[in-house]
Amino acid sequence: MxxxxxxxxxxxxxxxxxxxxxxxxxxxxxxxxxxxxxxxxxxxxxxxxxxxxxxxxxxxxxRLSVREAPPPEPGIAVDVFVPTYNESVDLIRRTLLAAKRMDYPHITWLLDDGRRESMRALAEELGCRYLARDNSVHAKAGNLNNALQYSQGEFVAIFDADHAPRRDFLVKTLGYFRDAKVAFVQTPQDFFNIDSFNHRLGKRRVWDEQALFFKVIQRGKDALNAAFFCGSCAVIRRSAIEAIGGFATETVTEDVHTAIKLHKLGYQSVFHAESLAFGLAPHSIDTYLRQRMRWGMGAMQVFRSENILFSRGLTLGQRLNYFASALFFxxxxxxxxxxxxxxxxxxxxxxxxxxxxxxxxxxxxxxxxxxxxxxxxxxxxxxxxxxxxxxxxxxxxxxxxxxxxxxxxxxxxxxxxxxxxxxxxxxxxxxxxxxxxxxxxxxxxxxxxxxxxxxxxxxxxxxxxxxxxxxxxxxxxxxxxxxxxxRNRRSEYRFPLRLPVTLTMQNKTYLGLTSDLSPNGALYIGQGVPPLTRGGVIDVAIHLPNLIVRDTAVATFIKGPGPSSPHGTSIGLHFNWDAQGNTGGLETFLFGSRLQLDMADFSEVETPPLTRLAELLRRDSTEPLIAQSWAAGLLTQPPRSGMLPVAIATIEGTAPLLFSSIELDLSAATTLRQAISGKTAESKVSLTSTGKLSTPTGDFHLYNITPCGSAA
Structure with missing residues (x-):
C-alpha cells in the first residue's frame, strides 16, 4: 500500500x-x-x-492510502448477501439485478427478515437463493449470521437493499484477499439520488455530506489499518467472521463493532476508494436524522462495551481512530x-x-x-x-x-x-x-x-x-x-440523463433526447409528434450502449417549443410495462454507475483556497468537459445500414461532443443530421475520439465533432 x-x-x-x-x-x-x-x-x-x-x-x-486493486484468484467461492426487511419489490429488484450481473462467479442470496411471499417470488424469478427465518432477533446482524449457516462461500459480499453494485465490484475487491491477514475490503457508499437531503447541487458541483468520510477519512484510517466495515458495499472473509463468533449483535451498529473485534484479533482491513456501488441517500430530514441517531447510539454502545482507548489488541492508531469517530457524536x-x-x-x-x-x-x-x-x-x-x-x-x-x-x-x-x-x-x-x-x-x-x-x-x-x-x-x-x-412526492428518482430516444407513431419516427429518466417514465425533448395527444399511446425506443429498450408509453403532458422548452417539444412519458414485460434492461442501465455525474461533468470537489492559489501561481487550468446545451442527432457511417441516434453536447469555444452507443470508424465518411427546435440540418463531419463513459450495459463513446462541409 x-x-x-x-x-x-x-x-x-x-x-x-x-x-x-x-x-x-x-x-x-x-x-x-x-x-x-x-x-x-x-x-x-x-x-x-x-x-x-x-x-x-x-x-x-x-496521510491517505493509495491502492491499486490486484486481480482476484480464480475459483474462489463467493456468496452475495442482500438483507431486506420492509423495502419495496422494485427497490430489491434493482439491487438483485445488479448483484446477479457482477462479473466474478458467485451465488446471490436474498435474506428476507420480512418473510414476504413477494420476496420469495422475486428471488425465484431472478434466479437468486431465498432465505428467511422465523424471527428477527438481532435485526440485520442476526439475519447475516443466519445466512452464514446455510452458505459455504469463502468470501461474502454484502449490499444493503438499496445499493446496486457495478459489474466489476467483485473483480476490484477479491484480489486484496491474497493477503491472508485481510479480513474485509470496504468500498465507499455512494448514492445515485443527488436530489436527496444529503446532497447540495451547485452550477458545476454535487456536494455529498458523507463524501468527506468515504473519500478522505476512510482512506486516512486505511493508512493506519483502521478502516471501518460499514455494513454494505463490502466483502468479508468467512473464516475471520467465524473467528469472532459472527457479526456483532451487542449493538445497533453491527458493522463498526464487527470491525473492532476483527482488528482486536490482529486482522487487517482494506479500503478501496473507488465507488463501486450506488444506493439511496436519505431523502428528507426525518430519515437523515433517524439514521444519524442510530449511528450515534451505536457508537456510544461500542465505546462503552469495547473500552476503545484502553482495550487490549488495538494499535494506538486504531484506538485514536475509533475514539475520533465516537467523539464526533x-x-x-x-x-x-x-x-x-x-x-x-x-x-x-x-x-x-x-x-x-x-x-x-x-x-x-x-x-x-x-x-x-x-x-x-x-x-x-x-x-x-x-x-x-x-x-x-x-x-x-x-x-x-x-x-x-x-x-x-x-x-x-x-x-x-x-x-x-x-x-x-x-x-x-x-x-x-x-x-x-x-x-x-x-x-x-x-x-x-x-x-x-x-x-x-x-x-x-x-x-x-x-x-x-x-x-x-x-x-x-x-x-x-x-x-x-x-414536499418531494415523486415516488421514483429521475436520472438527469440526455439519452437518444425515438418515438414512433403512425409509421413515422421522431427524434429527441431524455431530459430525465426513471424505470417508469421519462421526459422527452425533441421533434414534435403532431398526431399525439395527452393520454395517447406511442412506441418508444431508448438507445443505450449495446441495448435498445423498447416499450409503449402514455403521454402525460405535451408542451410545444417555447421559453420552458427551447430545444423542442416536451412530452411526459409513462411506460406501459405489461404483465410479461419487465424493466430489467433499463434498470440495469440506470442503477450501479455514476453516469449522471460524468455526463453532466459535475465535480464532487471544490478546490481548497491554498491549493487554488498554488494552481494560479503555476497557471494551471482545467476546462469543463461537457456543457449543458444538448441536441439529438442521427449519424450515418457507410457501410453501416440505417442511422444511429446520438446525443450532442455543445461546448462553448471548442468542438461539440458526440455521445455514441457504439464505437465508430474514425476513417469512414460520416454524415450527421441534427434536429433542433423542429428544424433539420445535415452535414458531413469528421470525428476525433476523446474517451469513454462506462455504464452497466457498455460504454458511451465520446467524439469531438468537426464540420467537413455540406452533405451531398
Whole structure:
C-alpha cells in the first residue's frame, strides 16, 4: 500500500495550526470569566472539544492510502448477501439485478427478515437463493449470521437493499484477499439520488455530506489499518467472521463493532476508494436524522462495551481512530453551547471572556482561520465550511440524544426509510433548531439596548451580534432546505440523463433526447409528434450502449417549443410495462454507475483556497468537459445500414461532443443530421475520439465533432 501525503505548504499550515491552537487554548484559560462560570467554563470546554477534534481530524486525514486493486484468484467461492426487511419489490429488484450481473462467479442470496411471499417470488424469478427465518432477533446482524449457516462461500459480499453494485465490484475487491491477514475490503457508499437531503447541487458541483468520510477519512484510517466495515458495499472473509463468533449483535451498529473485534484479533482491513456501488441517500430530514441517531447510539454502545482507548489488541492508531469517530457524536453538545452563548450574553449582560478586545480578536481570528484552512485543505475539496455548519445545526439535538447510548443497553434497530414518497413530520424534527432561532432572535433587541445603555461594551456586543446573525441565517437556510425536501412526492428518482430516444407513431419516427429518466417514465425533448395527444399511446425506443429498450408509453403532458422548452417539444412519458414485460434492461442501465455525474461533468470537489492559489501561481487550468446545451442527432457511417441516434453536447469555444452507443470508424465518411427546435440540418463531419463513459450495459463513446462541409 502506498500513501498520499499533502504538499509541503499544507504541512507548514498544519504545524502552525497545532502550535497556534496550543497558544490560544493556553491563553483562553487566563481569559475565562470566573465571575460567570456557568457561561465561561462550558464555552471553554466547547472550544477545547473543537481543538481536540481538529487534532484527531489531522491524524485521520494527513496521510491517505493509495491502492491499486490486484486481480482476484480464480475459483474462489463467493456468496452475495442482500438483507431486506420492509423495502419495496422494485427497490430489491434493482439491487438483485445488479448483484446477479457482477462479473466474478458467485451465488446471490436474498435474506428476507420480512418473510414476504413477494420476496420469495422475486428471488425465484431472478434466479437468486431465498432465505428467511422465523424471527428477527438481532435485526440485520442476526439475519447475516443466519445466512452464514446455510452458505459455504469463502468470501461474502454484502449490499444493503438499496445499493446496486457495478459489474466489476467483485473483480476490484477479491484480489486484496491474497493477503491472508485481510479480513474485509470496504468500498465507499455512494448514492445515485443527488436530489436527496444529503446532497447540495451547485452550477458545476454535487456536494455529498458523507463524501468527506468515504473519500478522505476512510482512506486516512486505511493508512493506519483502521478502516471501518460499514455494513454494505463490502466483502468479508468467512473464516475471520467465524473467528469472532459472527457479526456483532451487542449493538445497533453491527458493522463498526464487527470491525473492532476483527482488528482486536490482529486482522487487517482494506479500503478501496473507488465507488463501486450506488444506493439511496436519505431523502428528507426525518430519515437523515433517524439514521444519524442510530449511528450515534451505536457508537456510544461500542465505546462503552469495547473500552476503545484502553482495550487490549488495538494499535494506538486504531484506538485514536475509533475514539475520533465516537467523539464526533458529542458534537451536538458543543453546538448547543455555541448556539446559546450569544443570546445568553445579550439576555444576562455577562461576558464569558475577560480580555482586551484587540487581543481576543487577534488570537481568536488567527486560530480559527488556521482551523478553517486545515479542515478545507486536508478535506481535499470534499469539505465545505458553510454547508458542514448547516448540517451540524440540523443534527445537533439528535446527536445530543445519542448520548443516551452510553447508558442504555437495549436500543431497537431502526431500518433507514428508503421510500422517496414518504415525507415525515418535518417541523417536529426542526423544532429544536427553531426554538434556538426564536430565543436568539428575541435576544437581539435586549442586546442592542444593553449596548446602548453601556452594560455591554460596544465592541463585544458587535462580535456577539455578528455571531447571532450567523446562527439565525444558518437556521433559516436549514429550515427552508428541509421544508423543500419534505414536499418531494415523486415516488421514483429521475436520472438527469440526455439519452437518444425515438418515438414512433403512425409509421413515422421522431427524434429527441431524455431530459430525465426513471424505470417508469421519462421526459422527452425533441421533434414534435403532431398526431399525439395527452393520454395517447406511442412506441418508444431508448438507445443505450449495446441495448435498445423498447416499450409503449402514455403521454402525460405535451408542451410545444417555447421559453420552458427551447430545444423542442416536451412530452411526459409513462411506460406501459405489461404483465410479461419487465424493466430489467433499463434498470440495469440506470442503477450501479455514476453516469449522471460524468455526463453532466459535475465535480464532487471544490478546490481548497491554498491549493487554488498554488494552481494560479503555476497557471494551471482545467476546462469543463461537457456543457449543458444538448441536441439529438442521427449519424450515418457507410457501410453501416440505417442511422444511429446520438446525443450532442455543445461546448462553448471548442468542438461539440458526440455521445455514441457504439464505437465508430474514425476513417469512414460520416454524415450527421441534427434536429433542433423542429428544424433539420445535415452535414458531413469528421470525428476525433476523446474517451469513454462506462455504464452497466457498455460504454458511451465520446467524439469531438468537426464540420467537413455540406452533405451531398
Amino acid at each position: 502506498k500513501t498520499e501525503q499533502p504538499k509541503k505548504y499544507i504541512t507548514c499550515l498544519v504545524a502552525m495550526y497545532i502550535l497556534c491552537g496550543l497558544v490560544y487554548m493556553g491563553w483562553r484559560v487566563e481569559a475565562i470569566n470566573m465571575a460567570a462560570p456557568l457561561l465561561s467554563i462550558p464555552l471553554y470546554a466547547a472550544e477545547m472539544y473543537g481543538y481536540v477534534s481538529g487534532l484527531l481530524f489531522v491524524l485521520m486525514t494527513y 458529542f458534537e451536538g453538545w458543543q453546538k448547543l453551547i455555541f448556539f446559546l452563548m450569544p443570546p445568553a450574553v445579550f439576555l444576562f449582560g455577562v461576558l464569558p471572556i475577560v480580555s482586551p478586545l484587540n487581543t481576543f480578536l487577534l488570537l481568536f481570528s488567527l486560530y480559527y482561520l488556521l482551523s478553517i484552512l486545515v479542515h478545507l485543505e486536508l478535506g481535499r475539496g470534499y469539505n465545505s465550511l458553510f454547508l458542514s455548519e448547516q448540517y451540524a445545526m440540523a443534527r445537533f439535538f439528535s446527536f445530543m440524544s445519542t448520548s443516551a447510548g452510553l447508558f442504555r443497553r437495549n436500543i431497537p434497530f431502526a431500518v433507514t426509510d428508503k421510500q422517496l414518497s414518504q415525507t415525515g413530520k418535518t417541523w417536529l424534527w426542526l423544532s429544536p433548531l427553531l426554538i434556538i432561532a426564536g430565543v436568539t432572535a428575541l435576544s437581539v433587541p435586549v442586546g442592542l439596548y444593553r449596548m446602548y445603555a453601556g452594560s455591554i461594551p460596544v465592541g463585544a456586543g458587535l462580535v456577539t451580534l455578528f455571531w447571532t446573525i450567523m446562527t439565525l441565517g444558518t437556521a433559516l437556510i436549514v429550515a427552508s432546505f428541509s421544508q423543500k425536501h419534505s
